[in-house]
Amino acid sequence: MIEATGLTKVYGDKTAVDGVSFTVQAGHVTGFLGPNGAGKSTTMRMIMGLDRPTSGSVTVNGVPFAQHSAPLREIGSLLDAKAVHTGRTAYNHLLAMAATHSISRKRVQEVIDMTGLGEVSKKKVKGFSLGMGQRLGIAAALLGDPQTIILDEPVNGLDPEGVVWVRNLVKYLASEGRTVFLSSHLMSEMALTADHLIVIGRGRIIADAPIGEIITGKGQSRARVRTDQPQQLMRLLAADGVSVEVQDHELLEVTGLPPREIARTALDNRIMVYELTPLQASLEEAYMELTKDEVEYHSLITTGVAAPAQTGGNR
Amino acid sequence: MSTAALQSRRPEGKIGPGPSFPRVLHSEFIKFRTLLSTLILVASTVLVMVGFAALNAWGVGQFSEASKSDPQAAAAFAAQGADLTSGIPTSGIAFAQLIMGSLAVLLMSSEFTTGMARSTFTAVPKRTPAFVAKLLVVTVCAFVVSMVSSFLAYLAASPILENYGFDIDLGTEHSRRLLLVSGIYVAAVAAIGMSLGTLLRNSAGGIMSLVGLFFVVPIAFQLIPGDFFEEARKYLPDNLFERIVAAAPAEGALEVWQASTWLGIWVAVPLVAAMVALKQRDV
Known part of the structure; x- marks a missing residue:
């Protein structure tokens, strides 16, 4: 120990x-x-x-x-x-x-x-x-x-x-x-x-x-939703802490809302949903979420400058 | 690569032997003898000592031949003849101390430059026993190598001198003292070298400091005029050694016990500093 x-x-x-x-x-x-x-x-x-x-x-x-x-x-x-x-x-x-x-x-x-x-x-x-x-x-x-x-x-x-x-x-x-x-x-x-x-x-x-x-524990629940009325569903789901991403024609990814709630909203508004898949966060995602503010050496690719040499690391 | 080969778990609360001093000493000796660089430096020391003695013997012989035509030179030569030959077996000692001193620096600095120190000091986390064990291995080796190579140098030089009608008498008090003190001095230089290696943790820096102390500073002090440098020169390790082995001390020279004490201080101060630093600093 x-x-x-x-x-x-x-x-x-x-x-x-x-x-x-x-x-x-x-x-x-x-x-x-x-x-x-x-x-x-x-x-x-x-x-x-x-x-x-x-x-x-x-x-x-x-x-x-x-x-x-x-x-x-x-x-x-x-x-x-x-x-x-x-x-x-x-x-x-x-x-x-x-x-x-x-x-x-x-x-x-x-x-x-x-x-x-x-x-x-x-x-x-x-x-x-x-x-x-x-x-x-x-x-x-x-x-x-x-x-x-x-x-x-x-x-x-x-x-x-x-x-x-x-x-x-x-x-x-x-x-x-x-x-x-x-x-x-x-x-x-x-x-x-x-x-x-x-x-x-x-x-x-x-x-x-x-x-x-x-x-x-840390990752928010996510679900993949297929519907023929994506625009309407998006509007209805919109709330604080919920983000909806249009991934494809009729395909949405909803973060911050449990699948049951999504189904309930769709049913109440008579919107057909033909896929509703809960997505599990991978360790990778959980880790990124945990450490996103803690990474010491961000790559600076967006500014066109090469990533800084890694100092620290294995001394 | 099967995990099944692992030993069965030991019974609870029973643990095997730990790093006692004899075991650490054994470990340091294994480390010492399993490096090619160590063996090369030891062999070089022997070679240089023997080579210098042979050259020196030949030189003395040539000089005596040349001086035979000049009665005055011959008389002067005869007067100091014994002293000349007694120094021949240890005539390469300046190089021996440099090589063995460098070896001592390397043995410690390489621990840090290679990362071996992390293995050494996780096995012996109290650190001081590992330092003392290494010190013992290095100084004993320096002493033995110096003694053995002086003797080999004597064996090589004797037949050359005999050609010119000289011999080396290892039995005289002066000869014996020269041999013994030379060996101790080479060990002392190795101890200083090991301290430098521990304090600087850098091979080039350690060796250059050693060369500076034993070769550059004495010459610089000789070149700089002034009473202060004249007086200070006496206290440099190289001159302290010369004083201890001198057959006839110069005017105003230190007593042998004073010179020995100062030499002891030259060894002890860096050693203590190195041991404190090793204990305190991160590896």
Whole structure:
């Protein structure tokens, strides 16, 4: 279990993480979702004791990370695929990390096989692809057979097979009762992997709820309506908080009104409706809705200027 | 890539061994020996030490041959002959300290430039044990490499000197002190290098600072006129080392214990600063 209380990190005049409080429960895959520069990586580095919080605190299984007697056996982390000296082989990197906790060579070989690094484990990390680097990072995270696993953008650079593998791995780890906390800016990946979502934007928590609740809870109800009198129906439906969009000849999309109300209005006014389909918001839409005010780096395509270079991001 | 290969869950409340100092030391030693750059720098040190001693031996021999025709020069040469040869095994020490010092800078700065530091300090979150372990590995290596290469240099130089009727006596008090202090000094430079690498977290910056301190500043102080620089020069690490190993100290020189103490301060201050910074700063 990971517990953050009022966690804050200020770099100069920029507040990267702003009084964040959350709990990551064991036995679930908890997704940490947010746009680039939202403070995901900084929060994770603070959990791992690498960055000192400006204020607030974070504990893992009730104790600050640095005070665990055997940290690697308690929490495994992939914070950055490049947390490796590239002049060393993958095997030697893992061996050096294992040595700090008297983890056996057998276990080192085990995580190498588990992550599919067998063929390249005796090669220097310098020549690794991004995906291989990720696998090495995951191997390092699993080394101590930890109860808590933290993965920052684990599917970055993985091929489709690797993505499926990570998805199954984290679900399996959670099913064993472990705490799994993974960040991503890929909503589609989160929709398939996570049970619970913590959404962060500009250093603040925007949502912290089961994934189903985030999809249905925040999005307004929408429905697709086909009628042969679209103009009349539009006029009748018009009200505060309701928007009607003409999508095609005789096809409307109504937002902010439950299907039952639409049907009632149509019936009362003797307007024929030949399709009325409730539309479910996707995680993508729910997320856009949640973070629309929180995105730090809007693209400036409309002004004809290229999108600004991304600062922040994965430091 | 099967998830079934995961170990079974450990019983509740039981957790395996953590990062005790001997384990961290073992880890740092693995890290040290598994980098090609380390091995190259160590080999270069040995090569340079042996090469310089051989060249020096040949030079001394040539000079003695040349001075045979001049009785005055020959007499002067004979008077200091033993001192000349005793310094031959350690004649490449200035380069050894530079290379081993750079190695020490690199071992720490590369942790930060490659991101390895994040792995190192999540495994050892108290940080100081990892620093001390690395320091121990680096300084012991610097000392051993310096001693071994001095001895190899002696083996290489001896036959050359014998051709000219000289020999090196490693048994004299001065020879032994020169050898031992040189080894300690190279270790001290490595310790300073590691502190610089920790404080600057940048390879080029760390190495240039080291070169500045040991090569540029002493020369600059010599060139700038004035009593202040003349006096201050005595306290530079390189001159402190020269003083400790000098057979006959110059007029107004520091006592050996004073010079040793100052050298200790040169090592201790950056080390303490580096350890405090490492503990305080974000990785």
